[in-house]
Amino acid sequence: MIIDMPNTRTREIAHKIEQLHEERGESATGRVLTLLIATEDADLEHALEIANSASREHPCRVIAVVPDTDPVARSADGELDAAEAAAEVSADRDNPDVDLTDGPNAPSGSNLNAQVRFGADAGAGEIIILRPRGGLINHPDTLVIPLLVPDAPVVAWWPTTPPSNPAKDLMGAMARSRITDALHSNNPEATIERLRRNWTPEDIDLSWTRLTVWRAMLASMLDQPPHLPITAVKVTGKADFLPLELLCAWLHLKLGVPVETEFVPDAEAVTGVYLTREDGVISLERPYEDQALISMPGQTPQEVSVPMRTIEDCLTEELRRIDPDEIYAEVINEGWDLIRH
Structure with missing residues (x-):
């Protein structure tokens, strides 16, 4: 079910959601969190598809804010003053006399278009798409506050290029966890550098989450005796691939030895990690997208299934664990400098 709400107000949207819940005999209390998505129109549907998939495990209310940059005539200069915009939304939220009905008696002249998705079009929750115009573009926090799931x-x-300082962003400031994806930004290296400079414990980047399986398997391999010191490390894979660099930073930080990198033509991601110690080389190689080979000195190589992680996998993992990631904090603040120097 998809309901378009042109020239609407946040209070109207909240009322419509309550009405739909009543009609369907369900409650928003089953939502475990509110997921705020800040994106552009070109990336909206892909982001919502990913959020829908993640919501199967984490029923949530998804609120996507997509600024509408097309000019709309609201005043002589075609724009609503920023202070006016904030006052409009605030008054709309607090005034009990606002007409919430649809049709000819509905309030007009709003600088907000919206769409509400329910049922099969919204995963295990509901989706609200907000398209502010004019001065409302500068007040995404004021728009989403009335729509948050209570006590969640x-x-x-x-999903793409994040703000330089997510913690100071108007929507990011109200979040318990802030998820970025520098790998899909316009410039991954420059983006991760900005995120590092402005890092807070609530921040996490999906470039790190893509390494969860690799880190778990490498840690498991090193837990097996004999526990000999690692003397050299080599990582192979795609050139200019941010997760590979984070993996190198983690290995350098935890093992205390320099990490050599070798770039593989046509590689899609990390293809291998080789740990040298006195009795030989421990290796974890992934020659194919869904299969890896574990080699230990004196043992027969073992094949294991290690599929490439999708963005859905990574987002689902981060929604499962919204507490600060201490290992990521060490890597981004200490390990990154080790590989850069």
Whole structure:
């Protein structure tokens, strides 16, 4: 079910959601969190598809804010003043006399278009798409506050290029967890550098989450005796691939030895990690997208299934764990400098 709400107000949207819940005989109390998505129109449907998939495990209310940059005549200069915009939304939320009905008596002249998705079009929750115009573009926090699920944590996600300082972003400031994806930004290296400079414990990047399986398997391999010191490390894979660099930073930080990198032509991701010690080389190689080979000195190589992680996998993992990631904090603040120097 998809309901378009042109020239609407946040209070009207909240009322419509309550009405739909009553009609369907369900309650929003089953939502475990509110997921805020800040994106552009070109990336909206892909982001919502990913959020829908993640919501199967984490029923949530998804609120996507997509600024509408097309000019709309609201005043002589075609724009609503920023202070006016905030006052409009605030008054709309607090005034009990606002007409919430649809049709000819509905309030007009709003600088907000919206769409509400329910049922099969919204995963295990509901989706609200907000398209502010004019001065409302500068007040996304004021728009989403009346629509948050009560007493549920808020998670903010930027599927592409994030703000330089997510913690100071108007939507990011209200979130208990802030998820970025520097790998899919316009410039991954520059983006991760900005995120590092402005890092807070609530921040996490999906470039790190993509390494969860690799880190778990490498840790498991090193837990097996004999526990000999690692003397050299080599990582192979795609050139200019941010997760590979984070993996190198983690290995350098935890093992205390320099990490050599070798770039593989046509590689899609990390293809291998080789740990040298006195009795030989421990290796974890992934020659194919869904299969890896574990080699230990004196043992027969073992094949294991290690499929490439999708964005859905990574987002689902981060929604499962919205507490600060201490290992990521060490890698981004200490390990990154080791590989850069």
